[in-house]
Amino acid sequence: MVDKPPAALEDRGCAQDGRRFSPSAARNREPVRDALAQVLDGTVHLLEVASGTGEHGAFLTAGLPGLSWTYSDIDPDSLASQRAWQGADETGRLNGPLRIDASTDDWGSAETAPPWDVIFSANMIHIAPWPAATGLLRGAGRLLQPGGYLILYGPFARSGAIAPSNAAFDENLKSRNPDWGVRDLDMDILPLACASGLELFAVTQMPANNLTVFFRRVQAFAVQLSVS
Numbered sequence: 714m715v716d717k718p719p720a721a722l723e724d725r726g727c728a729q730d731g732r733r734f735s736p737s738a739a740r741n742r743e744p745v746r747d748a749l750a751q752v753l754d755g756t757v758h759l760l761e762v763a764s765g766t767g768e769h770g771a772f773l774t775a776g777l778p779g780l781s782w783t784y785s786d787i788d789p790d791s792l793a794s795q796r797a798w799q800g801a802d803e804t805g806r807l808n809g810p811l812r813i814d815a816s817t818d819d820w821g822s823a824e825t826a827p828p829w830d831v832i833f834s835a836n837m838i839h840i841a842p843w844p845a846a847t848g849l850l851r852g853a854g855r856l857l858q859p860g861g862y863l864i865l866y867g868p869f870a871r872s873g874a875i876a877p878s879n880a881a882f883d884e885n886l887k888s889r890n891p892d893w894g895v896r897d898l899d900m901d902i903l904p905l906a907c908a909s910g911l912e913l914f915a916v917t918q919m920p921a922n923n924l925t926v927f928f929r930r931v932q933a934f935a936v937q938l939s940v941s
């Protein structure tokens with residue numbers, strides 16, 4: 714039997730009720746909240762793709778009263794942790810979790826929900842094969858309401874330039890799985906965004922050479938057919 718690849722690169726602690734905790738989420742949850750708060754104004758329905766332990770959703774909904782957050786993931790252990798965070802939630806604004814494989818074009822009940830205001834994904838596209846990134850951008854183009862945001866958090870290269878810590882991380886990722894790796898925002902991700910009707914809205918520099926990247930779904934998007 715082939716071993717299942719790990720869902721996370723770090724040891725995730727587990728509470729008795731099943732909530733898992735990841736050291737990286739403890740470090741980045743406040744900067745992530747502050748970055749997202751720039752656009753999370755009023756009542757916001759957010760779908761998180763690849764929620765991992767579920768800590769970002771729990772922390773952000775507790776701090777932002779208009780925010781309704783739906784968890785999702787492909788990994789059963791992560792989905793169990795998200796369920797446990799939802800069980801401990803007192804805001805009533807943590808939903809899901811949905812089983813979503815970002816690389817597919819069928820995101821289950823997320824497809825039939827009212828168009829999402831925000832789709833957020835942290836630390837997924839470099840720790841998953843490339844189709845997870847292409848599927849994520851396609852999904853955002855398909856399911857965001859016009860003017861809605863796709864927000865990505867994690868390490869990126871920019872036009873071929875990469876911070877030394879991210880280059881070392883990239884090597885480490887590729888040694889674990891050759892299909893993983895730090896993606897280039899300008900050369901890899903922007904063309905996908907453009908093809909999905911998303912435009913780059915803002916890039917916020919984050920601690921430890923990470924970025925928060927905001928894309929916005931264009932108001933009217935039609936697939937262009939070339940007729941010969």
Ligand SMILES: C[S@@+](CC[C@H](N)C(=O)[O-])C[C@H]1O[C@@H](n2cnc3c(N)ncnc32)[C@H](O)[C@@H]1O
Nearest residue numbers: 720763764765787788814815816835836841845
């Ligand atoms: C490094 S963890 C990040 C978790 C969380 N977003 C965070 O920042 O703490 C990567 C997550 O991506 C999920 N993942 C990997 N491939 C996926 C896919 N194709 N679709 C959805 N989730 C995926 C894994 O199960 C895992 O929960």
